[in-house]
Amino acid sequence: MVRPIPPIRQLSLPLLIAAVSATLSHRQTIQLHQHLLSHGLLSHFHTTKLLHLYASSHDLRSSRHLFSSLPFPPSIFAWTSLLTLLSRLQLHNDCLSTYSLLRSSPVPPDKFIFPPVLRSATSLSQSLPLIIPSLHADSIKFGAYMAVPVANALVSAYARCGDRAVSAARKVFDLMSDRDLLSWNSMILAYTSVRLIEPAVDLVGSMRFNGCKPDLVTWNTLIDGYCQAGRCREALSVLDQLPDRNIVSWTTVISGFARCADHVLALQLFRRMMLENQVRPDSDLLSSVISSCRNTSAFCNGQEAHAYGVKTVDHEVFYYSAGPALVTIYAACRKISAVESVFRLMDPTDAVAWNAMISAYVQLGLHQSVFHYFREMQFKGFYIDETTIVTVLPVCDLTLGKQIHGYVMTHYGRSSGMVSNALISMYSRTGCIEDARIVFSNMQIKDTISWNTMISAYASQGLGPEALELVRLMSLTGYKPDGLTLTSALMACTHCGLFNEGLQLFEQFVNDKHVIPTMEQYACVVDLLSRSGRFQEALKVINKIPVMPSASVWGAILASCCLHNNVEFARIAFEQLVLIEPSNPGNYITMSNIYTSKGRLEEARLVREMMEKKDLVKPSGRSEV
Structure with missing residues (x-):
């Protein structure tokens, strides 16, 4: 409620200005402005004062008008009011350009100028490495850098510049003669933002030693740092020690466990939070819980969380935050009508909502609906981002895939790594391996995923030598092959009969690159050996597997025994398969066929009887016309 002031005629001018300033009322500021104009009292001092009042009311138009009416150069108070307003209104480019005008004037910036300008600078991430050091240098030049608000703003700004700037933030922090709670929290945030947890923990200890008590912001910052570093158990330990927790504390920990794929514990923590009944979940937390x-x-x-959100959170806010997660969960349980109902309640101008729908229809296998929503996005003028492209490409045929590739080249100029990887997969899936190779070759920056995608593309087309050559080039160009690289290369060797090359590659990865083989890779090696008739060596490899071999390992031997008509090793593999997957009729049929091909009809009959006793039926063949 605006506090009324006495009639203007009853107050002297200084008291009148003080009374309007105390109310922070935009309407009364306008009245004061009119009074000063009508009585010819609008001096430069009063203009600057009015500028400050308009800026406090977020009236940019009036503030700029008054600023431009001042004789050049305006006082530092006028510059401060305008710069602070531009920063608050998030007109960051305007704020920095106005600061450049100040620097070209004879008025030196003071300690009140730098905090809003630094806040705007931190919002322009593309030029952070250049702007922040320049502003830092200016603060030193004009003797403002020792002021606590300026130093705090510098620490926060450097924290946004990434790993290399943390040391600069710490230098500013260490040079501060006085520090407040914000100073400590800003430096702790600088460390946690680049996942340097130990220095952040040490700083909390130093903070206490210096007589500054950590507040909830301090602990929430530390919790978030632990979660961002994947150390969610330690974050939970901090949460457990907090006497007072807010929604930020709970959301940070629960979302952290969700990001680390520990969804069971995330839900357990949510239930615990609800039982404690101290805070109410907001839309962000409900979105994480639904995921x-x-x-x-x-x-x-998930449906219960949906119902709770509808009852307790503003509908527009709830569906904006949790809508994409709801679309995903209803698609997972194939509730198409629920998916469409949620989409209708989401913001129709939000590209994230449309991407969620496209992803849902991909998951449901409704490809026509995928393309319908994709075309609708284009028709409505949405910016088609990388997420949309990468979601649609896996269900495209060659014609549509090439159209999307053309769209990417037209609108992006050059595709990103994520989109290029999706294009390579699309081209290899549709048999255009040469086009996949062209996309790969044209990538400016390749990552391990890019190399693995191309190696997998060669493997899927049975181009073993090309896949192996790419593995060699990958190592030569400084990229580190990983387990997925090995799996793709082994599959390529299996498809092409490159038995010795595949075995040499496996030994190289295990011995030289210290890759711990997965069950899938062991199955590939066993398949390589058994296909070449080296069953004894295949059994030796199986004996080296540190855990129980899977059905795929023994299945590889059984399939190769069928090729080589080897009854002895087939029986060994069959006995293991009966223990692992006794209800798979394919194993019984393969074993029976092996016995039959060797003329051992009685044993073949016994295997079929085993199958009949278990009431197993061979899957019938089917053709689609």
Whole structure:
């Protein structure tokens, strides 16, 4: 409620200005402005004062008008009011350009100028490495850098510049003669933002030693740092020690466990929070909880979270935040009508909502709907971002895939790594391996995923020598092959009969690159050996597997025994397969066929009887016309 002031005629001018300033009323500021104009009292001093009042009311138009009416150069107070308003209104480019005008004037900036300008500078991430050091140098030049608000702003700004700037933030922090709570929290945030947890923890200890008590912001910052570093158990330990927790504390920890794919514990923590009944979940937390419900197939719990959100959170806010997660969970349980209902309640101008729908229809296998929503996005003028492209490409045929490739080249100029990887997969899936190679070759920056995608593309087309050559080039160009590289290369060797090359590659990865083989890779090696008839060596490899071999390992031997008509090793593999997957009729049929091909009809009959006793039926063939 605006506090009334006495009639203007009853107050002297200084008292009148003081009274309007105390109310912070935009309407009364306008009245004061009119009074000064009508009585011819609008001096430069009063203009500057009015400018400050308009800026406090976020009236940019009036503030700029008054600023431009001042004789050049305006006082530092006028510059401060305008720069602070531009920063608050998030007109960051305007704020920095106005600061450049100040620097070209004879008025030196003071300690009140730098905090809003630094806040605007931190919002322009593309030029942070250049702007922040320049502003820092100016603060030193004009003797403002020792002021606590300026130093705090510098620490926060350097924290946004990445790993290399943390040391600069710490230098500013160490040079501060006085520090407030914000100073300590800003430096702790600088460390946690680049996942330097130990220095942040040490700083909390120093903070206490210096007589500054950590507040909830301090602990929430530390919790977030632990979660960002994947150390969610330690974040939970901090949460458990907090006497007072707010929604930020709970959301940070629960979302952290969800990001680390520990969705069961994330849901357990949510239930614990609800039982404590100290805070109410907001839309962001409910969105994270719904995502965890999807990943644990807890669809009923997801529906409960949906119902709770509808009852307790503003509908527009709730569906804006949790809508994409709801679309995903309803798609996972194939509730198409629910998917469409949620989409209708989401913001129709939000590209994230449209991307969620496209992803849902991809998941549902409704490719016509995928393309319908994709075309609708284009028709409505949405910016088609990388997420949309990468979601649509896996279900495209060659014609549509080439059209999307052309769209990418026209609108982006050059595709990103993520889009290029999706294009390579699309071209290899549709048999255009040469086009996939062209996309790969034209990539300016390749990552391990890019190399693995191209190696996998060669493997899927049975181009073993090309896949192996790419593995060699990958190492030569400084990229580190990983387990996925090995799997793709082994599959290529299997498809092409490159038995010795595949075995040499496996030994090289295990011995030289210290890759711990997965069950899938062991299955590939066993397949390589058994296809070449080296069953004894294949059994030796199986004996080296540190855990129980999977059905795929023994299945590789059984399939190769069928090729080589080897009854002895087939029986060994069959006995293991009966223990691992006794209800798979394919194993019984393969073993029976091996016995039959060797003329051992009685044993073949016994295997078929085993199958009949278990009431197993061979899957019938089917053709689609």
